[in-house]
Amino acid sequence: MEIQQLKRCPVGIQTFSEIIENNYVYVDKTEYVYRLTHSDAKYFFLSRPRRFGKSLLTSTLRCYFEGRRDLFKGLAIDRLETEWAESPVLHFDMSLAKHVDKDTLESMLGFQLSQYEKIYGKSDGANKLNDRLTSLIIRVNELTGLKVVVLIDEYDAPLLDVMHEERDLPVLRNVMRNFYSPLKACDPYLRFVFLTGITKFSQLSIFSELNNISNISMDDPYAAICGITEKEMLEHLDGYIERLAEKLGLPHDEAVRKLKERYDGYHFTWPSPDIYNPFSLLNAFSKNKIDNYWFGSGTPTYLIEMLRKYDVTPQEIGQRETLASAFDAPTERLLNITPLLYQSGYITIKDKDEETGLYILDIPNAEIRTGLMESLLPNYLASRTEQGMTLVAKMYRAILRNNIDNALTLMQQFLLTVPYCDNTDYEGHYQQLFYVIFTLFGMYVDVEVRTPRGRVDIVMRAGGKLYVIEMKLNRSAADAISQIDLKDYPSRFALCGLPIAKVGINFDSGKRTITDWKIEQC
Known part of the structure; x- marks a missing residue:
């Protein structure tokens, strides 16, 4: 069928005005903006994962408070808002301050303050960051006669990469605490304060001093304030689904199923609509290809x-x-x-x-399941990740062709690529490695699966078969099969509707690989 001319997808574009003015596709979230700005609270915090639309939401709030009604023509808020009262906005983007030390962080915060000080002026006695922010808020209020809006995007960005460090975290946290501390004291001069982030650092003044901050992260009315619901996808992006379905040679409903399987499944409260990862979904539509875009953009x-x-x-x-x-x-x-x-x-x-x-x-x-496993695999392979990934791909091909014997031969080779490391002389190490590898295939994998008579080490569904896998360390594959038979593990899965294969595997801790295996059809 002929696909209609589609707008461009705003991949990586986080500025609301740019999206509207350049006619990119926009999934309307302005009803949430109206709800947020007309609620009883003044201070708000929203936590969402990275690349989930927080920055675009913050930019949308900025345009709203600046009274740029022309940008909202035809959107939900255009029929809801009647006043469009303008306010001066101080918008700070903390995502610019990642991977920095104390001096660089202070310099970057100072630079953001200086951009507003050029407009509104700077008090002579204000030199420290917190004093400069306090002075700026008061000065803006005095010069305009209007209460000030403060928007802080990715408030925790400078701290994320040092949260596991006992030395650097307290140092950078003190810098951020001092910077945010004026927000409580400046309450009489503020109209609205909105912060976004990923994590909650309770020892920052935001959460320890602003005891009246409203954390809307799990509030039902804001469940879909970021991300794209299935309803929104079908309403706003159906043309892209049609184009993708044509490219993949699939019916429309099958293309939706593949998108759902790869990118859907987020819920930030319960009950909640299913929410798709917006970064991955828009990338898939832009490139007309299903791939792991969110994970490919960098695992923290x-x-x-x-x-x-x-x-x-x-x-x-x-x-x-x-x-x-x-x-x-x-x-x-x-x-x-x-x-x-x-x-x-x-x-x-x-x-x-x-x-x-x-x-x-x-x-x-x-996407998250396979991305996580791909990120964890280098922990087992060190510098040989590329070689290991090639063998993983060959194993996948063998299993899809129902050649589990060949897959285990490749697994034997794979384990020989794994550099020596400590704590490999227990069965759980190999169980973990199996789980990572098989999950990378995108197949159903579960470990320590309960049955009436014990626990199966691994259950895997692939190539139209169910594999019941028992592993032994420094024993024999025959012992593993004997345990499967003795415990009658396959009967637990008799109603699954798939052919069942029993697989017994023995690892040799000295050789650090598989030494023998046995496969029997049930």
């Missing part, structure tokens, strides 16, 4: 460091149950990695048990 180093710090194995990242107070905890008081995984977008809310108040958290979608 702090995530890998924190996984090591909390000794989290790959299979432990998802499938978590916790109370809201636990997974939304401040960064400095983390007892486990759940809050960081949630706030960063690597796990999300999947359900809630109303009886206990427990939230069920898991990895959102296929």
Whole structure:
């Protein structure tokens, strides 16, 4: 079919005025802007993962408060707002201050202040950052006769990459605390304060002093304030789906299913509409190709460091149950990695048990699952990642062709590429490695699966088959098969509707690879 002429997708464009003025496609979020700016509170905080639309939302708020009504013509807020009262806006973008030391951070904050001081002037006695911000807010109010709007985007960006460091975190945190401290004292001069970020640093003055700040991150009315819901995708972006479906040679509904599987699945409260990752979705439409765009844009180093710090194995990242107070905890008081995984977008809310108040958290979608495993694989391969990834791809091909024997031969070669490391003389090390590799394939993989008579080491679904895998260390594949038979593991999966294969694998801790394996069809 003939595809209609489509607007350009605003990939990487975070400025609302640029999107509207240059006729990029825009998913209308202005009803949320109206709701936010007409609520009872004055101070707001919103946490969302990186590249999830926080900066665009902040830019939209700026245009709204500057009274640029022409930009909002035809959007939801155009029929809701009647006053369009202008306010002076101080907009600070902290994403510019990543990977910096104390002096550079102070210099960058000073530079952002100086841009407004050129417009409104600077008090002679204000030299420190907090004094300059206090003076600036008061001066703007006096010169304009209007209360001031303060927008701070990515407030925590300078701290994210040092959150695992005991030396640098307190130093940079003190700089940021001093910078933000005037917001409470300047309350009489402020109309609206909005901050975005990924994590919550409770020891910053924002959360320790602004006790009246409204954290809307998990509020039902703002569940879809960032990201793209399926309804919005079908309403605003259906032409792109048609174009992608034609490129892939798929029916429309099948293209939607593939997009949903790869990019959907986020929930920031419960119940909540399904929310797609906007960065990945728009990239997929722009490039007319489904790929791992969000993960490809960079995995934060702090995530890998924190996984090591909390000794989290790959299979432990998802499938978590916790109370809201636990997974939304401040960064400095983390007892486990759940809050960081949630706030960063690597796990999300999947359900809630109303009886206990427990939230069920898991990895959102296929992009995050495969991206995580790809990021973790170098921990096992060190400098040989490229060679290892090639073997992983060949294993995938073999399994898709139902040649598990060839796949295990490749696995044997793969393990020989893994450099020597400590703690490889236990079965769990190889179980973790199997989980990472098989998850990279995008296949269903689960570990320690309960049955009436015990736990199966690994269950994998691939190539139209279900594999029940038992692993042994320094024993034999025959012993592994015997345990499968003794415990009658396959009966647990008899109703799955797939052919079942039993796989027994033995690892040799001295050789650090598979020494033998046995495959039997049920």
